[in-house]
Amino acid sequence: MTRGVLLDLAGVIYDGETAIPGGVDAVARLRQAGFAVRFVSNTTRSAKQRVLQRLEAMGLTLATADVFTPAQAAREWLLSNGRAPHLLIHPGLAPDFYELPDRDKRAVIVGDAGEAFTYAALNDAFRELEHGAELLALATNRTFRDSDGGLSLDAGPFVAALEFASLKRATVLGKPSSAFFLAALASMDCAPDQAIMVGDDAEADIAGALRAELSGALLVRTGKYRQGDEERFDPRPTATVADLAAAADWIIAHQD
Known part of the structure; x- marks a missing residue:
């Protein structure tokens, strides 16, 4: 049933x-x-509070606990594993990682960073991995339907690039x-x-x-x-x- x-x-x-x-x-x-x-x-372009506000504006009644996001899982992982984040994410997601304690050990967290997926940003993330950081993927989706109606690259291809370069396997926290x-x-x-x-x-x-x-x-x-x-x-x-x-x-x- x-x-x-x-x-x-x-x-x-x-x-x-x-x-x-x-x-x-x-x-x-x-x-x-x-x-x-x-x-x-x-979704890794918007903080959870923004997602809740969007749903409520569309007429849905829901509690905070009704929505599960990979950023929640990543925050919990960082706290339980004693790591600080090196973020390769969209600026809209940053509030979900505010007020985390600074730690000596780090973890690279990759979401759908959009225009922030520059060579410099990817290379900085790669160097963190080379220095012992863990690799966390908020999602490994290949594509998403963009605002213009066409398909665009999601985080998955960039996670795969970092895995290939670093010889590390990402821990996937979302679907x-x-x-x-x-x-x-x-x-x-x-x-x-x-x-x-x-x-x-x-x-x-x-x-x-x-x-x-x-x-x-x-x-x-x-x-x-x-x-x-x-x-x-x-x-x-x-x-x-x-x-x-x-x-x-x-x-x-x-x-x-």
Whole structure:
């Protein structure tokens, strides 16, 4: 029996600053049907507070704990491992790393830095790795749907470049890390086999969730979805649907 639903944000709830039609109503219908809902996002261009404000402006009612981001996981990792951050991130994400203690040991944290992915910035990060820093990837998504409607490079290609140069393997803190999905489920006391993921990324959202042993994962044809994505990665989606509204219909119909 399905008890919990994990929802991606960008490409599922909204594109840029615009809500995808039917998405907010779909969330309300899932909640009314008795499902616990968590939002699990690999968004690394905005601090969590900004994400919450965006969702509230679109008409969603939610608590801070309802949204899980890789920056949260990175902050907790730094504190528990006694490391200070060397940040290669978008300026909009910086508030999530304020007021961390200074430490002798460091960790390079890579998010979607956008225009900040310069040779100098990448080389500085590489030199930190050469001097013993750990490599943390907030996400390894290949692409995202940009504000102009086209696909743009996400953080994944830059993480791969640093891995190649440093001969170090990044610790991935966001999707498709199983730990990320399981932490979100634990927050609502929901076992993986009682949960379904909804996302627009067949690799990070869908295959990642199924490898974390969720009972199902629905791929929506909004956001970054491209024709044939449902065949590109394994495990493959439980179902492919038009959008979040259709996903809610599917989940409610299959809740038993």
